[in-house]
Structure formats: structure tokens, C-alpha cells
Amino acid sequence: MPKLAKLSFTGVxxxxxxxxxxxxxxxxxxxxxxxxxAxxxxxxxxxxxxxQENNPTFLCRVLSAQVKGGVWDAVEIGFTQAMAERLVA
Incomplete structure (x- = not known):
């Protein structure tokens, strides 16, 4: 199973x-x-x-799945807020 599938927020x-x-x-x-x-x-x-994998394309896959999921709620807000904070740090 791919490494992405082992993260706690993914599924199979x-x-x-x-x-x-x-x-x-x-x-x-x-x-x-x-x-x-969360x-x-x-x-x-x-x-x-x-x-670890030197692979930024994982982010593209997750963001694409978020958009396809059609939900913008607290989990997605927390995710993107953490991403934004890391980008400007």
C-alpha cells in the first residue's frame, strides 16, 4: 500500500x-x-x-480530494490554516 494511504486522514x-x-x-x-x-x-x-519522501505532489492529491469532496468545514480550515502558517514562517 502506498505511503499516502498510511496517513490518519486517508482511506482506501x-x-x-x-x-x-x-x-x-x-x-x-x-x-x-x-x-x-484535527x-x-x-x-x-x-x-x-x-x-521524508521529498515528494510535494502528495499535497496536490490531498487538495484535489478536498475539492472533489465538496466540504469546507473546520477540518479543512484547520488544515489550510496550518499550511498557510508554514508557508509564511
């Missing part, structure tokens, strides 16, 4: 002939603060993987 679609990574399948508590914190943690996980 096994419905077809071959399993596929679902790059954005976050757990949501329904509590805004908790979900923002989103921040998800970004930190992804950043660590991108650095």
Missing part, C-alpha cells in the same frame, strides 16, 4: 479490481475546535511525509 477504496487511495477521508467530531485541531494535525502529518 477497495470496491474495484485494485484498491485505490482516498487522499482525503478525515474523521470529523462535529466540534469546531476539535476538528480545526485538520492542523493532518497537515503536519502530510508535511512530514512530503519531507
Amino acid at each position: 477504496d477497495s470496491s474495484g479490481e485494485y484498491p485505490k487511495v482516498v487522499p482525503w477521508q478525515p474523521k470529523r467530531s462535529g466540534d469546531y475546535s476539535q476538528d480545526c485541531a 485538520g492542523r494535525a493532518y497537515y503536519a502529518e502530510l508535511l512530514d511525509l512530503m519531507r
Whole structure:
């Protein structure tokens, strides 16, 4: 299984002939603060993987999956806030 699939916010679609990574399948508590914190943690996980693998394309896959998911809520807000903070640091 690809390394991206091992992150806590991803999933695996096994419905077809071959399993596929679902790059954005976050757990949501329904509590805004908790979900923002989870989103921040998800970004930190992804950043660590991108650095370990020297592969920034993981971010493109996750962002694309977020857009396709059609949800902009606390998890996504926390994720992008953490990303923005790292970009300007």
C-alpha cells in the first residue's frame, strides 16, 4: 500500500479490481475546535511525509480530494490554516 494511504486522514477504496487511495477521508467530531485541531494535525502529518519522501505532489492529491469532496468545514480550515502558517514562517 502506498505511503499516502498510511496517513490518519486517508482511506482506501477497495470496491474495484485494485484498491485505490482516498487522499482525503478525515474523521470529523462535529466540534469546531476539535476538528480545526484535527485538520492542523493532518497537515503536519502530510508535511512530514512530503519531507521524508521529498515528494510535494502528495499535497496536490490531498487538495484535489478536498475539492472533489465538496466540504469546507473546520477540518479543512484547520488544515489550510496550518499550511498557510508554514508557508509564511
